[in-house]
Amino acid sequence: MRTKPGRSRLRLRSALVVATAGVMAAACTAGGGAASGPAEAPSSDQAVTIQVWSAFADRELGLVKDALDKYHAKHPNVTIDNQGSQDDDKITQAIRSGNPPDVAISFTTDNIGQFASSGAWQDLKPYIERDKYNLDDIPQAVRDYTEYDGKRVALPMLADVYGLYYNKDLLAKAGLTSPPKTTAELLDFAKKTTVKAADGSIEVAGFLPQMGFYAFKPQIVATMFGAKWIDKDGKSILGQDQGWKDMFTWQKELIDFYGWDNLQKFTAGLGQEYSADNGFHAGKVAMAIDGEYRTAFLADQTPALNYGTTALPTSKPENYGGGYTTGTIIGIPKGAKNPGAAWDLIKYLTSDTDALVGLANGLHNVPSTKTSLSSPDLKLGDTFKPFLDAFQNKNLTSNPASTIGDQYLKIVSDFGEAWQSGSNTDLGGGLTTLDKQIDDAKALGK
Template sequence: MPRKLAALASVLSAGALLLTGCANPSTGSAEDDPSKPVTLKFWHGWSEESEVKAIDASIARFEKLHPNIKVKATGNVTDATVNQALRAGGNDAPDVVSSFTTNNVGQYCSSGMWVDLNPFMKKTGLDKAKVFPKTLLDYTSYEGDQCALPLLADAYGMYYNKDAFAEVGIKRPPRTMSELRRDAVKLTKRTKSGGYQRVGFMPNFRLYQNSPDRLFAQWGPSYFGKDGKARLAKEKAAKEFYATTRELIRSQGGYGPLETFRTSFGDEMSSQNAFLTGKLAMHMDGEWRGLFMKGAKFKWGTAPLPVPDDRPETYGRGYLTGTVVGIAHSSTHQNAAWELVKFLTADTDQVVAFANAIHNVPSTKAALTSPKLDSDPTFRAFLDIAQNRYSTALPPSINGGQYVTSQQDFSYGVEAGKVHDLDAGLRKLDDEIDADNLQAQN
């Protein structure tokens, strides 16, 4: 959804704010009585009319269960704005905060600006391991500090044009990378002038949601070693990933022609989206894309992304991310704030209702299997991806999403043919990530 793009755009500015002047956030209190009348301030990033309507409905359900707690919600708030307010503290700061940027959880936890929720869960008997999938717990914690909880999730998979598949005699979506390359070539259709009418699968990293870390997840890579140091140069998966994307590009005409075609695409969230208009036969995207496909003039389906040829047992996996929510360290109403966080994240009926309303993946084990969940089979594919034991999320880091940005910049050079020595390039990338992490610690 549009919020995904806003989240990506705010990563660097949010990270910069977290890394400067935030070591001693304003201290709040967890001594309040949650049964007493109180008004909580809840800041979130949702801005689309349907999304705001859904979050307001969630708050109304909470207030009905907790008539003594009123919630004043403020939407369309960026991470940068939240971080400024939490550093300043005081009466104007929020009590409950959410973020679309899971990459920043390491900073939220290590800076102390979001409180550790483990004591609240212990006090109220919430067993996080029983409630939430492990991967979602991993991206909401840092070094044992559970400073956030998942508030719906996003899973990445493949959208494919069934009519285009039938046209060239392909009977099912590709399951391995070699099948993806073979099918992409078959599905690519040229114009008489030599341009493209349709591309089978465009791996270009600047395309819509094609951030390199998302396709890279199909290899299940380890970004950091046990010592905390970046280890992409030591990852066989990294070399295989870049070799695969290079071959996908080469076999469909080369980077230059594909990039020229990409620049002709309409806006991702518009009716001119390249998959919706038939310019892409296969496309990586999240579960929310289904909401935008109602006007499609062709039959389409969803499936997991392919996996490396030597790991067929991992088929069904995908990249996971999502919204996170926590309690501001400066809040003087932390027990009441926990009641809201607990309701939004762990109440099964609430999680299902919210997931159905904004077409996101539920973030609890019970909600993922609820019979009340949207039964649309194209949505169900993403539920399966979210529950697949091989699915992965990005590891938290003290410097937030900076290492992801470094990998993106490196990947742009690889796909454009500017990185001639991949091993040396990956070693340099590791050094850059380690230097950024060291700076964040000082």
């Protein structure tokens, strides 16, 4: 469960990416990696202390400690220094200074391309091949967001899956007995469940299509329309892909239904995304995109809310059942002093079913192996089940890793904000311009 906005992996971290990019470039000059092959784990009579850095804090850091303590119980010779509140910027600066932790845990999958291309995180392929680590137990979409250009520098420790939350009472009041499965239905249901005052102001919104508000982010909504980001050569193809045109056209129809000024006034009066008065919590929004972790917030903050969860609606029925995924990633920084011990711990945290289930139950995230999904010890409730189902679905997707991190997401989001407000009305030309901006940013970042 996320306890504060800082846990949100989908917040556009352009400032962090800019700050991190410079030290990424210098990372390949910092301390050495495992050039002579994968390092061995320490023998049982060899005492070693390894540092684990993550951005976890407070209760969540304690849950990670519980998992690390279980590893220590199996390997009493390995002492683990568990340090929280360490974000990617701090980890990268430690790499640059030649004093990195042995294990790095990140919430920012969008930095994978930078970690891999700069050499800031070590390639795990030699360890995976030596120990016959079963990558097939991880869904393809998750394998995709933990590697870049054939280099695997991270493994997933837990995952987030995004689906649709719906207020059963508000749908029933509009005469709707089940949630939407298609984007056309979502548009129709949004209009039917919206309540407007006589002056046109919004009292209850069926669904909020405002770019950047809550979890309405381009990488998630693109999944709903099957929109493609890049071609086989890594070039941006937003202007060529029909999915993007369909997505922005769909969004604008709902924006126009509300009226841009009305929508702005309405969302300005809603609570923050991670507050108890979030619009969905308060019954002011009938349907909302969100991650599996929202179930924990609702149980804690609004236990009486009559809601359900389901897979994200899609423009093509054959794509229904999946969703968008991202998650927590874990790897070995360049220059780690105890890479062999670090790998053994990473292998445990990412493949041991008991470890993953314990973390998933405590943090209310999706365990990141197929095997762990069927564990009888997984206790996350009925509203969590659609996210587990989506995680196993062949239509699960993520956005591609890039050497410019999440900068390309920010570029698309900025266009979306101009498009929704009416300040940019040229959809085709705008998407073509996005391709040039993204490709130019990649070229500049090389």
